[in-house]
Amino acid sequence: MAYLIKGVSILGAAPTDLFIKDGVIAAPFEGAEVVDAGGLVALPGLVDVHTHLREPGREDAETVETGSRAAALGGYTAVCAMANTSPVADTAGVVEQVWRLGREAGLVDVQPIGAVTVGLAGKQMAELGAMASSAANVRIFSDDGFCVADPKLMRRALEYVKAFDGVIAQHAEEPRLTEGAQMHEGEVSTRLGLTGWPAVAEEAIIARDVLLAEHVGSRLHVCHVSTAGSVEVLRQAKARGVRVTAEVTPHHLLLTDELAAGYDPVFKVNPPLRTRKDVEALRQALLDGVIDVVATDHAPHAVQDKECEWAHARPGMLGLETALPIVLSIYGPQWELIADRMSRAPARIAGLAGHGGDLTVGSPANLTLVDPSARRVVDPSELASRSRNTPYAGMTLPGRIVATFLRGEATVLDGKAVK
Amino acid sequence: MIKHLRSAADLDAATATLILDTAAEMAALSGREVKKLPALRGRTVVNLFYEDSTRTRISFEAAAKRLSADVINFSAKGSSVSKGESLKDTALTLQAMGADAVVIRHWASGAPHRLANWVDGSVVNAGDGTHEHPTQALLDAYTMRSRLGRLDGLRVAIVGDVLHSRVARSNVLLLTTLGAQVTVVGPPTLIPLDVAAALSEKTQVSFDLDAVLPDSDVVMMLRVQTERMQDSYFPSAREYSRRYGLDVSRLAKMPEHAIVMHPGPMNRGMEIAPEVADSPRSTIVEQVANGVSVRMAVLYLLLGGK
Numbered sequence: 001m002a003y004l005i006k007g008v009s010i011l012g013a014a015p016t017d018l019f020i021k022d023g024v025i026a027a028p029f030e031g032a033e034v035v036d037a038g039g040l041v042a043l044p045g046l047v048d049v050h051t052h053l054r055e056p057g058r059e060d061a062e063t064v065e066t067g068s069r070a071a072a073l074g075g076y077t078a079v080c081a082m083a084n085t086s087p088v089a090d091t092a093g094v095v096e097q098v099w100r101l102g103r104e105a106g107l108v109d110v111q112p113i114g115a116v117t118v119g120l121a122g123k124q125m126a127e128l129g130a131m132a133s134s135a136a137n138v139r140i141f142s143d144d145g146f147c148v149a150d151p152k153l154m155r156r157a158l159e160y161v162k163a164f165d166g167v168i169a170q171h172a173e174e175p176r177l178t179e180g181a182q183m184h185e186g187e188v189s190t191r192l193g194l195t196g197w198p199a200v201a202e203e204a205i206i207a208r209d210v211l212l213a214e215h216v217g218s219r220l221h222v223c224h225v226s227t228a229g230s231v232e233v234l235r236q237a238k239a240r241g242v243r244v245t246a247e248v249t250p251h252h253l254l255l256t257d258e259l260a261a262g263y264d265p266v267f268k269v270n271p272p273l274r275t276r277k278d279v280e281a282l283r284q285a286l287l288d289g290v291i292d293v294v295a296t297d298h299a300p301h302a303v304q305d306k307e308c309e310w311a312h313a314r315p316g317m318l319g320l321e322t323a324l325p326i327v328l329s330i331y332g333p334q335w336e337l338i339a340d341r342m343s344r345a346p347a348r349i350a351g352l353a354g355h356g357g358d359l360t361v362g363s364p365a366n367l368t369l370v371d372p373s374a375r376r377v378v379d380p381s382e383l384a385s386r387s388r389n390t391p392y393a394g395m396t397l398p399g400r401i402v403a404t405f406l407r408g409e410a411t412v413l414d415g416k417a418v419k
Numbered sequence: 420m421i422k423h424l425r426s427a428a429d430l431d432a433a434t435a436t437l438i439l440d441t442a443a444e445m446a447a448l449s450g451r452e453v454k455k456l457p458a459l460r461g462r463t464v465v466n467l468f469y470e471d472s473t474r475t476r477i478s479f480e481a482a483a484k485r486l487s488a489d490v491i492n493f494s495a496k497g498s499s500v501s502k503g504e505s506l507k508d509t510a511l512t513l514q515a516m517g518a519d520a521v522v523i524r525h526w527a528s529g530a531p532h533r534l535a536n537w538v539d540g541s542v543v544n545a546g547d548g549t550h551e552h553p554t555q556a557l558l559d560a561y562t563m564r565s566r567l568g569r570l571d572g573l574r575v576a577i578v579g580d581v582l583h584s585r586v587a588r589s590n591v592l593l594l595t596t597l598g599a600q601v602t603v604v605g606p607p608t609l610i611p612l613d614v615a616a617a618l619s620e621k622t623q624v625s626f627d628l629d630a631v632l633p634d635s636d637v638v639m640m641l642r643v644q645t646e647r648m649q650d651s652y653f654p655s656a657r658e659y660s661r662r663y664g665l666d667v668s669r670l671a672k673m674p675e676h677a678i679v680m681h682p683g684p685m686n687r688g689m690e691i692a693p694e695v696a697d698s699p700r701s702t703i704v705e706q707v708a709n710g711v712s713v714r715m716a717v718l719y720l721l722l723g724g725k
Contacts (some may be wrong), residue, residue: 182528185612186612187616189611189612190612190613191588191617191618192528192550193528193529193548193550193551193585193588194528194548194549194550263529263530263532308506309525309530310527310528310533311526311527311528312527
């Protein structure tokens with residue numbers, strides 16, 4: 001299809017016309033299908049470096065297809081699928097399966113992340129080279145859900161992936177300090193009698209890992225940074241020139257541990273929701289670039305895994321369809337910032353050529369159109385994800401994703417997925 | 420009247436005082452030949468116990484029966500729960516059976532809050548994880564009031580594993596609501612973070628039991644599980660006992676009128692010496708008796724008994 005996106009504001013600039021043909025942004029031509037984009041803002045297609053698609057293994061919670069649809073509706077054109085599936089994505093076979101399922105769904109580019117260790121067990125390095133050389137072309141490796149806690153193994157993994165320009169994405173959680181942990185350790189955990197997850201358990205691992213990355217001259221990516229102390233560790237490391245990047249989730253930018261008060265596990269997540277002070281520090285860090293990207297940590301869970309006792313519930317919350325509205329609600333229409341933190345920087349970290357580019361003639365037509373004036377109430381039953389565990393139910397959020405294009409083909413039009 | 424008793428924080432001073440006053444009326448009954456009241460005739464009270472707790476369950480059962488309620492004991496062991504039934508499905512089953520009140524003891528903090536979403540009847544927390552045990556706090560307050568005549572201005576030391584204690588949380592909340600001055604005492608590893616901010620700004624913290632004893636009207640000893648030393652909360656049972664155990668020489672440091680309490684079950688020789696537990700200043704047996712009266716008052720008031 002060929003499109004004329006009429007009267008669109010690219011990153012908030014004066015309205016213009018955008019032509020799309022043969023998968024790229026094109027020079028003006030005749031005969032395109034017109035998309036009236038008056039009042040809409042065009043952004044490079046969003047890129048998520050941290051998504052759980054649950055397939056293979058928990059197709060009752062999400063599939064590559066349903067997760068891809070949720071992503072497209074959220075304005076994404078690429079998502080990186082985490083490795084904690086069943087079987088674990090720790091071999092070339094599994095990552096190729098996920099990659100192929102993504103291609104078949106055809107709604108976003110699904111870029112598999114490979115596990116760092118066999119079975120996420122933290123004992124033996126997985127065949128990282130085989131995954132890198134596979135059709136899935138894996139570049140990010142992560143045991144997300146678990147920390148690569150063994151310092152020697154972490155050092156080796158950081159070194160090993162240099163051979164193919166890989167990056168280790170660390171879930172920073174000192175396991176001994178978080179045994180049985182249920183929520184942020186502090187005033188609220190004391191009141192609720194839930195075992196605390198201390199901020200220092202995250203900060204200690206990040207501090208160790210930036211030193212390791214510095215020592216071996218490797219790239220490190222830090223998943224879901226959640227504390228003010230972590231921000232300070234990262235700020236110092238970056239000032240020294242350590243090659244470290246970091247992500248923050250929409251929920252850690254918006255929500256606090258007070259929400260645990262009713263013991264509704266929809267607010268249970270790992271790392272846990274922190275305090276107002278942490279939220280403020282994370283917001284500032286994203287502005288400053290100490291934190292590089294917003295990543296959703298979209299974590300679908302089946303109803304029975306959330307409709308239970310808090311301690312029984314699985315941690316995690318949905319994120320793909322609400323990420324951009326939440327960032328808009330916090331930062332307002334700072335389109336340059338949003339394009340950088342939600343598209344350009346994540347595409348760079350994940351090594352996804354063709355994503356996160358400028359919307360100039362000749363560039364791949366990966367973009368999304370947003371109506372910043374619309375406001376929507378989050379209704380879990382309307383979400384495209386197979387799961388319903390959104391912490392934002394009933395909240396009114398700004399911004400509506402009107403259309404998304406993946407290599408020139410519409411995946412979303414009029415706010416609806418095309419397939 | 421409130422509908423549920425999930426936390427001692429559900430109780431304001433007036434409601435808590437009403438429960439204690441009602442409990443006193445209920446206690447007067449136990450001296451009569453016929454101990455039964457018809458107040459809850461035809462109502463159903465379910466004791467839903469996911470943890471073993473013979474004393475609490477029997478206390479609630481006796482309370483409900485003295486009010487003429489029908490009592491169903493649902494123990495998680497040997498029931499459909501052990502076959503993997505979820506709390507929600509169990510709740511829906513109880514709901515279908517027409518439970519007017521569900522008394523729940525559960526290993527998970529917050530389970531009573533979850534349960535209250537799924538049943539129409541009243542939910543009474545009989546101890547949830549490391550969170551709260553509000554009827555224990557009520558019976559403790561009742562015991563203090565009957566022994567010492569007041570709660571307002573009373574100086575209460577709660578000693579031991581406050582971090583893992585549901586009894587401590589509920590007592591701090593209830594006693595400060597009723598005007599007592601509470602000090603939590605224990606090794607720093609067993610005192611939760613930000614305890615005053617979390618529970619009541621009036622709460623004091625001390626790591627020195629000997630310093631607190633001379634200024635205490637009530638000393639409440641908490642059970643300390645010896646397993647805690649495997650997890651480095653303290654080095655050994657012996658050291659714990661030396662620093663925080665209540666023995667005869669420490670008892671002598673307390674004012675003459677001061678009382679010793681323990682929610683049970685006790686570790687004699689660990690947190691409390693046998694001579695202290697059995698001394699006339701100990702209220703431990705009285706606490707058990709008062710438990711029935713207080714639970715009668717709670718069920719009576721929550722269910723709007725006539």
